[in-house]
Amino acid sequence: MADLALHSVEKTFGALKVIKGIDLDIRNGEFIVFVGPSGCGKSTLLRMIAGLENVSGGTVEIGGKVMNNTPAPQRGIAMVFQSYALYPHMSVRENMSFGLELSKTPKAKIQERVDIAAGILQLEPYLDRSPRELSGGQRQRVAIGRAIVREPEVFLFDEPLSNLDAALRGQTRVEIARLHARLGTTMIYVTHDQVEAMTLADRIVVLNGGEVAQIGTPLELYRNPANAFVAGFIGGQQMNFLTPEQAARALPDTALPDGTETVGVRPEHLQQVTGGGIEGTIDVVEEFGEYALYHITLDGDALPSVTFKSSATGVGAMGDRIHLRADPQHIHAFDAGGLALSVPTRH
Amino acid sequence: MQKSGKSWVSPWLSGSVPVLIVAAIPALIFVGVLLYFTGWALMFSFTNLELYGRKATEWSFVGLDNYERLFTRRGFLESLWTTLNFTFFSAIIGQSILGFTLAAVLRNMYGGVRSVLEVSLMLGWLLPDIVAAFLWSATTSKTGLVNQLIVIPLGMEPVNFLNDYALPVVILANIWKGTAWSYLLYSAALDNVSKEVVEAAKVDGANAWQRTRRVILPIIKPHIGTNLLFITIWTFTYFPLIYALTGGGPGSKTEVLSIFLYKQSFGIGKLGYGSAISVAMLVIVGVMSLFYLRLLKEPE
Numbered sequence: 001m002a003d004l005a006l007h008s009v010e011k012t013f014g015a016l017k018v019i020k021g022i023d024l025d026i027r028n029g030e031f032i033v034f035v036g037p038s039g040c041g042k043s044t045l046l047r048m049i050a051g052l053e054n055v056s057g058g059t060v061e062i063g064g065k066v067m068n069n070t071p072a073p074q075r076g077i078a079m080v081f082q083s084y085a086l087y088p089h090m091s092v093r094e095n096m097s098f099g100l101e102l103s104k105t106p107k108a109k110i111q112e113r114v115d116i117a118a119g120i121l122q123l124e125p126y127l128d129r130s131p132r133e134l135s136g137g138q139r140q141r142v143a144i145g146r147a148i149v150r151e152p153e154v155f156l157f158d159e160p161l162s163n164l165d166a167a168l169r170g171q172t173r174v175e176i177a178r179l180h181a182r183l184g185t186t187m188i189y190v191t192h193d194q195v196e197a198m199t200l201a202d203r204i205v206v207l208n209g210g211e212v213a214q215i216g217t218p219l220e221l222y223r224n225p226a227n228a229f230v231a232g233f234i235g236g237q238q239m240n241f242l243t244p245e246q247a248a249r250a251l252p253d254t255a256l257p258d259g260t261e262t263v264g265v266r267p268e269h270l271q272q273v274t275g276g277g278i279e280g281t282i283d284v285v286e287e288f289g290e291y292a293l294y295h296i297t298l299d300g301d302a303l304p305s306v307t308f309k310s311s312a313t314g315v316g317a318m319g320d321r322i323h324l325r326a327d328p329q330h331i332h333a334f335d336a337g338g339l340a341l342s343v344p345t346r347h
Numbered sequence: 348m349q350k351s352g353k354s355w356v357s358p359w360l361s362g363s364v365p366v367l368i369v370a371a372i373p374a375l376i377f378v379g380v381l382l383y384f385t386g387w388a389l390m391f392s393f394t395n396l397e398l399y400g401r402k403a404t405e406w407s408f409v410g411l412d413n414y415e416r417l418f419t420r421r422g423f424l425e426s427l428w429t430t431l432n433f434t435f436f437s438a439i440i441g442q443s444i445l446g447f448t449l450a451a452v453l454r455n456m457y458g459g460v461r462s463v464l465e466v467s468l469m470l471g472w473l474l475p476d477i478v479a480a481f482l483w484s485a486t487t488s489k490t491g492l493v494n495q496l497i498v499i500p501l502g503m504e505p506v507n508f509l510n511d512y513a514l515p516v517v518i519l520a521n522i523w524k525g526t527a528w529s530y531l532l533y534s535a536a537l538d539n540v541s542k543e544v545v546e547a548a549k550v551d552g553a554n555a556w557q558r559t560r561r562v563i564l565p566i567i568k569p570h571i572g573t574n575l576l577f578i579t580i581w582t583f584t585y586f587p588l589i590y591a592l593t594g595g596g597p598g599s600k601t602e603v604l605s606i607f608l609y610k611q612s613f614g615i616g617k618l619g620y621g622s623a624i625s626v627a628m629l630v631i632v633g634v635m636s637l638f639y640l641r642l643l644k645e646p647e
Contacts, residue, residue: 052546073552085543089565098561099551146547 003028003063004049004154004186010057011044011210018044020210021058026188031180034190035197035233036207042190043158045207049188050079050156063153073103075154078147082159084139086131086146092118093127096146110149117148120179137168144179157189161196173199194234198222206230228338231264237293239264239332240306242278246298250278250326257333257341264332267293267309270324277325280306282316296322385629392623398616406619413623423624425599426607427631430583433518433603438582441522443574446529450537451559453530472527480591483520484509509593513600517589524588525581529574536570537563572642579639583632604628 004026011019019041026032034042047053049060051072059066067075086095093114100110118124121141131139140160147155157176161169177200180187191197197204198218206213206221206229214226218234225231231239242250247263250270256263280298283305291311298304308315308324316322333341392413396406417423449468453461471479486492487508494505508516540563548562564571586605589595595602595610602610604624612621 050550072550079550081543081547083541083543085541085547087544087562102552102557
């Protein structure tokens with residue numbers, strides 16, 4: 001197990017700079033999630049930590065040692081790939097023992113470690129099968145098993161759940177969380193899915209365009225997004241952004257900070273009122289059972305649509321008119337550059 | 348599919364018997380011609396048919412005489428040995444290994460060098476055999492390019508490579524001529540190896556050699572089988588380049604089975620014996636193919 005530090009890490013492909021100087025300190029045993037839209041550089045950053053991409057600038061340190069030029073196998077890392085990347089011609093057991101075999105680990109030791117990993121991941125019945133005989137979820141468990149037997153200091157996960165169906169994704173997510181609790185190893189996990197980021201991470205690193213948009217615990221990012229990008233990216237449903245005029249109607253008694261260009265309100269922080277507030281027509285109702293999402297087109301031209309989340313009954317149906325106000329304790333104000341301004345009424 | 352009780356023919360065809368019959372005609376003709384010629388060779392391999400003279404019309408069955416001759420007379424076994432050498436070194440070792448190496452190295456390269464190498468490979472493949480034979484002959488003869496450019500400037504006596512090292516020259520010429528095929532096939536095969544699998548092996552600590560031997564080669568094993576099957580059949584029965592380059596000589600140093608067969612059948616005119624040689628070649632190639640087809644099977 002080890003600390004991991006990135007200092008001004010950069011990556012360029014020809015003239016294109018995809019990672020623009022990232023600083024990050026990861027404590028031993030932390031679960032860190034890199035999240036961001038596609039093309040934000042999160043996978044590249046992970047591959048640089050793994051030693052699969054050269055570092056163009058800055059340093060990657062693992063356990064206090066600069067690893068920029070250390071080959072992947074000597075970095076004390078193990079990686080789980082999106083496509084599982086199992087060796088198709090080897091059995092599950094051979095897949096898991098391949099790395100140890102290459103490092104000349106004694107046979108008995110290999111057997112022991114594979115058996116322990118298979119036990120943790122409930123893979124015992126499949127050890128002699130070939131990967132093609134396994135389901136997607138089982139294959140991903142083998143890939144994780146292959147990482148476990150290496151007893152790495154840092155686990156790297158590159159979008160490991162993307163190829164699984166929704167139900168299995170939820171289940172495997174819990175298994176990975178359990179695995180982290182059990183092993184206590186540093187884990188770095190790349191995903192574009194903010195649900196995975198919120199549920200798994202000790203700290204989330206939100207990346208945008210090769211730069212860190214914000215680093216923080218899931219709740220910090222949810223409650224205090226540093227900018228409009230993070231505000232829009234993190235959260236179960238996309239945050240609503242209102243113009244100052246709309247905000248003035250939605251928040252009649254609240255003074256907004258000077259320089260406010262947009263006001264962010266999450267769908268769960270809107271409230272239905274009988275009159276006043278912002279007004280619009282319900283376009284679509286998405287019923288989830290425990291709550292429903294109402295997609296509303298507001299009257300007027302600027303930023304005309306908002307989403308309202310409510311578990312109340314009788315909110316309205318498609319085509320109905322609706323009046324909404326925002327909860328002043330949960331609003332976010334952003335300046336022209338998208339940076340968050342402090343709002344006095346917020347808790 | 349037959350097990351399900353349904354016809355294996357596409358529904359469009361099976362819907363109409365006349366269409367089915369019309370569609371089957373080319374296949375039937377093809378199979379018929381194939382069987383006719385094979386049957387012809389098989390039948391005449393038991394006769395003393397000759398190309399000229401009395402036995403061209405008044406031939407008779409001689410039982411297994413021709414097959415006995417394969418093993419008792421000089422010629423066939425020596426020629427078989429030459430053919431096996433030629434096939435092993437030019438196809439299996441030369442074309443296949445060189446083709447794989449080029450495919451593995453060039454796929455990580457872009458731009459000029461790769462284009463130049465690919466074009467040269469293709470040129471060798473596309474050049475007619477007779478032209479290629481002339482080129483190689485001009486290059487390796489006593490007054491040829493190799494002597495003019497290398498041997499003589501080094502102060503050594505010029506060497507007639509085509510005469511002194513006939514089989515190696517023929518093998519090299521065939522490697523040069525046929526590597527493009529293996530290169531293309533292995534390039535396609537390597538495209539099918541997932542990049543992440545190779546990276547996983549890298550993270551697992553496999554060096555380049557271990558990644559190739561333990562991961563990449565096993566994954567493309569069926570492709571290797573296909574390639575070896577093709578190039579073995581082609582090379583084992585290959586004729587024009589060798590014949591144009593050496594005519595089987597000097598002596599019988601480069602007399603592969605196809606040339607031996609040609610000389611016996613059309614030089615000396617012993618068509619019956621020639622048929623027996625061709626049947627023997629068919630059997631040998633068949634046995635080799637069975638071996639490769641086992642490689643082609645997906646691992647259980």
